[in-house]
Amino acid sequence: DGGITQSPKYLFRKEGQNVTLSCEQNLNHDAMYWYRQDPGQGLRLIYYSQIVNDFQKGDIAEGYSVSREKKESFPLTVTSAQKNPTAFYLCASSITGGRADTQYFGPGTRLTVL
Amino acid sequence: AQTVTQSQPEMSVQEAETVTLSCTYDTSESDYYLFWYKQPPSRQMILVIRQEAYKQQNATENRFSVNFQKAAKSFSLKISDSQLGDAAMYFCAYRSATQASYDKVIFGPGTSLSVIP
Numbered sequence: 001d002g003g004i005t006q007s008p009k010y011l012f013r014k015e016g017q018n019v020t021l022s023c024e025q026n027l028n029h030d031a032m033y034w035y036r037q038d039p040g041q042g043l044r045l046i047y048y049s050q051i052v053n054d055f056q057k058g059d060i061a062e063g064y065s066v067s068r069e070k071k072e073s074f075p076l077t078v079t080s081a082q083k084n085p086t087a088f089y090l091c092a093s094s095i096t097g098g099r100a101d102t103q104y105f106g107p108g109t110r111l112t113v114l
Numbered sequence: 115a116q117t118v119t120q121s122q123p124e125m126s127v128q129e130a131e132t133v134t135l136s137c138t139y140d141t142s143e144s145d146y147y148l149f150w151y152k153q154p155p156s157r158q159m160i161l162v163i164r165q166e167a168y169k170q171q172n173a174t175e176n177r178f179s180v181n182f183q184k185a186a187k188s189f190s191l192k193i194s195d196s197q198l199g200d201a202a203m204y205f206c207a208y209r210s211a212t213q214a215s216y217d218k219v220i221f222g223p224g225t226s227l228s229v230i231p
Contacts, residue, residue, distance in 0.1 A: 033219075040123075040224075041223060041224075042205055042221035042222055042223045042224055043205070043221040044221075045218070045219070088157060090157075090159060092159075101209075102149065102161055102164055103161075103219060104161070105159035105160075107156070107157065107158050108158070110157075
């Protein structure tokens with residue numbers, strides 16, 4: 001089945017550690033996105049990528065890094081520079097070009113700092 | 115910059131009744147897309163309905179329909195014959211059709227909908 005997978009579902013990090021969240025899609029979508037969701041709030045854009053080997057910062061990129069070496073993969077690294085990383089992270093993808101491109105979401109990763 | 119507002123943090127509806135969730139947005143653009151997403155307790159974001167701003171006809175998907183008022187910048191979601199499975203957080207979202215900001219999707223803060231048996 002086509003879709004977006006995120007792993008792990010739950011992730012625990014110690015202070016000072018970097019952790020990487022995985023996002024894979026087999027929808028053949030060009031664009032991929034990372035969002036952060038805090039309790040009682042909407043989604044905030046961290047990074048996005050329209051094509052392989054290219055990505056742009058979103059509204060809250062500080063303390064995060066990404067790579068896009070393959071079309072189907074867009075991992076997010078939460079670095080030790082991110083002061084408050086505990087949140088729910090959602091990955092999404094969409095086609096580009098044309099009109100009415102809808103974003104499709106993965107199931108999310110809950111990151112907790114211990 | 116565009117903004118999306120959902121003025122109802124929480125709402126409830128009796129099973130089988132109809133409920134309307136409100137959304138307003140602010141933009142200077144004339145061409146854009148609007149979406150309603152549902153996030154149930156599983157946290158999976160699911161697209162409910164989509165509206166293109168250049169279309170005057172309101173979008174409909176089974177029990178879900180929208181009231182799109184472009185001049186008023188309003189985009190409400192009506193859920194008819196509410197079911198227990200409709201209980202979720204609902205997010206209104208805006209996406210520009212302008213090439214320069216095409217990839218930016220602006221989400222509202224969400225409305226938590228409870229369905230009472």
